Amino acid sequence: MTDFNLMRELRRQAPGKIILLVMDGLGGLPLEPGGPTELEAARTPILDRLAAEGTLGQTIPIRLGLTPGSGPAHLGIFGYDPLTYVVGRGVLEGVGVGIVVRKGEVAARGNFCTVDAEGKITDRRAGRISSREAIPLVDRLAQVRIPGIQVEVRHVQEYRFAVVMRGPGLEPDIADTDPQRTGVPPLAARPINDGSNKAAELFNAWIAEARKAIADHPKANALTLRGFSTDPDLPSFPETFGVRSACIAVYPMYKGVAELVGMSVLKFDGDKPEDEFAAVGRAWNDFDFFFVHIKKTDSRGEDGDFAAKSAVIEGVDAALPGLLDLGPAVLAVTGDHSTPAKLKTHSWHPVPFLLWAPGTVRTDDQMKFGETACVHGGLGTFLATDAMPLMLAHAQRLEKFGA
Amino acid sequence: MTDFNLMRELRRQAPGKIILLVMDGLGGLPLEPGGPTELEAARTPILDRLAAEGTLGQTIPIRLGLTPGSGPAHLGIFGYDPLTYVVGRGVLEGVGVGIVVRKGEVAARGNFCTVDAEGKITDRRAGRISSREAIPLVDRLAQVRIPGIQVEVRHVQEYRFAVVMRGPGLEPDIADTDPQRTGVPPLAARPINDGSNKAAELFNAWIAEARKAIADHPKANALTLRGFSTDPDLPSFPETFGVRSACIAVYPMYKGVAELVGMSVLKFDGDKPEDEFAAVGRAWNDFDFFFVHIKKTDSRGEDGDFAAKSAVIEGVDAALPGLLDLGPAVLAVTGDHSTPAKLKTHSWHPVPFLLWAPGTVRTDDQMKFGETACVHGGLGTFLATDAMPLMLAHAQRLEKFGA
Numbered sequence: 001m002t003d004f005n006l007m008r009e010l011r012r013q014a015p016g017k018i019i020l021l022v023m024d025g026l027g028g029l030p031l032e033p034g035g036p037t038e039l040e041a042a043r044t045p046i047l048d049r050l051a052a053e054g055t056l057g058q059t060i061p062i063r064l065g066l067t068p069g070s071g072p073a074h075l076g077i078f079g080y081d082p083l084t085y086v087v088g089r090g091v092l093e094g095v096g097v098g099i100v101v102r103k104g105e106v107a108a109r110g111n112f113c114t115v116d117a118e119g120k121i122t123d124r125r126a127g128r129i130s131s132r133e134a135i136p137l138v139d140r141l142a143q144v145r146i147p148g149i150q151v152e153v154r155h156v157q158e159y160r161f162a163v164v165m166r167g168p169g170l171e172p173d174i175a176d177t178d179p180q181r182t183g184v185p186p187l188a189a190r191p192i193n194d195g196s197n198k199a200a201e202l203f204n205a206w207i208a209e210a211r212k213a214i215a216d217h218p219k220a221n222a223l224t225l226r227g228f229s230t231d232p233d234l235p236s237f238p239e240t241f242g243v244r245s246a247c248i249a250v251y252p253m254y255k256g257v258a259e260l261v262g263m264s265v266l267k268f269d270g271d272k273p274e275d276e277f278a279a280v281g282r283a284w285n286d287f288d289f290f291f292v293h294i295k296k297t298d299s300r301g302e303d304g305d306f307a308a309k310s311a312v313i314e315g316v317d318a319a320l321p322g323l324l325d326l327g328p329a330v331l332a333v334t335g336d337h338s339t340p341a342k343l344k345t346h347s348w349h350p351v352p353f354l355l356w357a358p359g360t361v362r363t364d365d366q367m368k369f370g371e372t373a374c375v376h377g378g379l380g381t382f383l384a385t386d387a388m389p390l391m392l393a394h395a396q397r398l399e400k401f402g403a
Numbered sequence: 404m405t406d407f408n409l410m411r412e413l414r415r416q417a418p419g420k421i422i423l424l425v426m427d428g429l430g431g432l433p434l435e436p437g438g439p440t441e442l443e444a445a446r447t448p449i450l451d452r453l454a455a456e457g458t459l460g461q462t463i464p465i466r467l468g469l470t471p472g473s474g475p476a477h478l479g480i481f482g483y484d485p486l487t488y489v490v491g492r493g494v495l496e497g498v499g500v501g502i503v504v505r506k507g508e509v510a511a512r513g514n515f516c517t518v519d520a521e522g523k524i525t526d527r528r529a530g531r532i533s534s535r536e537a538i539p540l541v542d543r544l545a546q547v548r549i550p551g552i553q554v555e556v557r558h559v560q561e562y563r564f565a566v567v568m569r570g571p572g573l574e575p576d577i578a579d580t581d582p583q584r585t586g587v588p589p590l591a592a593r594p595i596n597d598g599s600n601k602a603a604e605l606f607n608a609w610i611a612e613a614r615k616a617i618a619d620h621p622k623a624n625a626l627t628l629r630g631f632s633t634d635p636d637l638p639s640f641p642e643t644f645g646v647r648s649a650c651i652a653v654y655p656m657y658k659g660v661a662e663l664v665g666m667s668v669l670k671f672d673g674d675k676p677e678d679e680f681a682a683v684g685r686a687w688n689d690f691d692f693f694f695v696h697i698k699k700t701d702s703r704g705e706d707g708d709f710a711a712k713s714a715v716i717e718g719v720d721a722a723l724p725g726l727l728d729l730g731p732a733v734l735a736v737t738g739d740h741s742t743p744a745k746l747k748t749h750s751w752h753p754v755p756f757l758l759w760a761p762g763t764v765r766t767d768d769q770m771k772f773g774e775t776a777c778v779h780g781g782l783g784t785f786l787a788t789d790a791m792p793l794m795l796a797h798a799q800r801l802e803k804f805g806a
Binding site: 029030034045058062063064065066067068069071072082083085087092248260337340342343345346347348349350371372375376380 | 404409413455456569735761762763764766767768779780781782783784785789791792794795796801802803804806
């Protein structure tokens with residue numbers, strides 16, 4: 001795992017810029033034993049050229065066998081060991097819908113649920129109501145006013161929402177109100193320590209008003225909250241690694257994680273790879289490090305659409321000249337985890353990693369970017385948290401250790 | 404190393420069953436540089452097919468360069484870091500000959516030694532007397548009675564035996580009675596803390612009687628004890644990983660280690676691979692995880708018989724349909740360590756690892772099960788303690804980490 005103090009000691013300024021291109025869920029599986037993966041099936045002449053000119057490897061996102069969620073997977077590739085830097089469920093859920101949670105604010109994840117006439121839960125997920133049904137209910141919650149504080153509520157998906165409370169004297173050590181079973185009422189928000197008394201009281205006041213606002217709904221007539229948490233106060237990425245850092249992403253979740261580590265989140269129009277790459281170009285002189293996030297590899301993987309995932313990769317490949325023309329010192333192309341179309345979900349498999357750095361890379365004998373080639377690449381198999389020192393080194397942004 | 408709390412948090416039930424087939428001392432060495440190892444020389448059409456359909460790697464049993472004993476090596480492959488979970492010498496020796504040591508019981512390893520007329524040790528190993536000579540002496544020790552406690556003694560090998568004391572109020576913190584040199588008498592059993600006073604006293608009483616029982620033997624006329632220890636209270640394997648777990652082994656040592664971690668040790672007739680595999684079949688519906696142990700690869704390696712070790716592997720290969728027909732979700736084939744016939748002993752070399760998991764494995768380009776192929780396999784080189792999360796993941800028995 002990356003030693004942050006060591007990085008602070010060794011970082012140095014250099015002119016070369018670094019692009020970290022993350023295709024979400026890039027790693028795949030062959031449909032048949034011995035067949036190609038999504039990446040291997042894609043026609044990627046530019047990535048293959050970069051593989052030939054650079055070096056390959058495969059990363060372990062967290063530990064062998066562990067399947068990461070999107071939050072931990074990105075923290076890992078940014079150098080933060082996900083088992084050490086645990087971001088609370090409430091904050092991650094808020095971040096996922098674009099709510100920024102700052103120190104002293106308390107976020108929670110909310111579930112709509114169904115209660116009977118006695119107030120006992122009959123369905124912990126309100127019959128998994130659709131997003132279409134849930135959004136107007138979230139609007140009602142957003143209208144609830146509690147004196148002295150501000151509460152922001154946003155819909156997440158189906159029966160799930162995120163809530164953030166802002167005001168003086170709030171601490172997040174509060175137990176979940178979800179009793180994790182039916183036949184009992186939702187629990188009150190109970191402080192785990194005295195510092196959180198005020199926040200728990202205010203959450204209980206908010207819950208009472210919020211329940212009035214939705215009491216007439218046939219399914220989603222109550223709610224539970226869990227994962228109370230605040231800004232995890234992660235070490236600053238730009239400060240630790242000594243790079244002015246920009247995030248270019250379309251989806252709120254990834255912008256949120258980048259913001260949590262202190263990157264500047266760039267605004268731009270469009271959602272295609274070429275739109276994202278153009279945004280990199282416009283900001284080229286203002287930053288040293290560019291995290292560029294492509295979402296659709298993961299989305300098509302989760303759809304189980306092998307060919308569509310390959311097509312997304314081909315689209316990225318075709319747009320790559322837009323990045324290469326900028327003249328980066330280092331271009332790393334990888335994923336945050338694997339999302340094989342065959343499994344339709346995130347998985348634990350290693351993730352292909354391509355490191356291109358003209359003039360400083362030790363080339364290997366691999367000529368094509370793909371999972372099997374990455375097994376044989378010069379970088380070997382390594383923890384995702386080691387990617388940052390590798391990128392910095394190839395940009396000549398790390399001093400020698402010791403005399 | 405496997406994070407046991409994390410495993411408890413992420414484990415989940417799934418229908419797929421896991422078989423861990425351990426060929427003891429599987430790893431080998433070529434007789435000549437560039438030649439095949441025992442595994443590579445063996446004709447193994449089924450293992451080669453599984454290698455082609457699955458993925459390969461090589462494990463480090465403890466740390467690079469360390470040669471493990473059988474106990475630590477098995478703990479490692481079960482996920483217990485042998486440097487953290489240290490099982491006392493007495494317990495291991497007892498376990499090795501089928502004595503189960505429970506909490507509150509104290510085990511020690513015994514050596515016969517030779518003392519002169521003044522009671523000073525002249526040979527710490529009693530002239531390395533043969534097992535044939537030692538067994539009747541162990542029988543004499545087993546007849547010794549000490550009021551209020553029960554003592555079990557079993558022969559191990561040559562001048563070595565195992566002893567376990569059972570009774571109320573026993574604690575194991577007792578210093579070795581072996582002075583580690585000649586010309587001095589054996590030491591008394593000395594308690595290291597007050598809690599162990601009673602056990603030390605009783606061991607001294609037993610030693611006095613035991614020495615009377617063997618005093619007339621020309622070589623083995625005294626004894627020393629060391630490695631006083633009790634049940635190490637290892638975290639439960641079935642509970643940690645969420646799998647009902649069975650051990651299928653012929654030799655007491657391996658049944659013992661499996662029992663120490665809480666596996667159910669199955670009884671069956673016969674000692675051939677097909678007998679063991681048939682036992683798996685009979686218990687198929689009652690367990691989720693099957694640890695199957697093949698001893699003779701190690702035995703033939705220790706004999707220095709390269710061809711015979713290859714033949715044992717060929718026998719396992721021929722019997723494999725008996726396992727495959729059961730339809731496991733995951734079959735891992737590996738060793739606990741290497742026992743190259745060329746060295747006639749355990750060694751530190753990495754151990755071949757084959758992971759076969761139809762539908763969830765990422766195949767690599769290796770088509771044969773052997774040491775060199777394993778170097779180039781998709782799993783890379785990894786610590787043996789990471790094998791459990793890998794197997795569980797491929798059986799889809801681990802939840803995603805984080806959102």
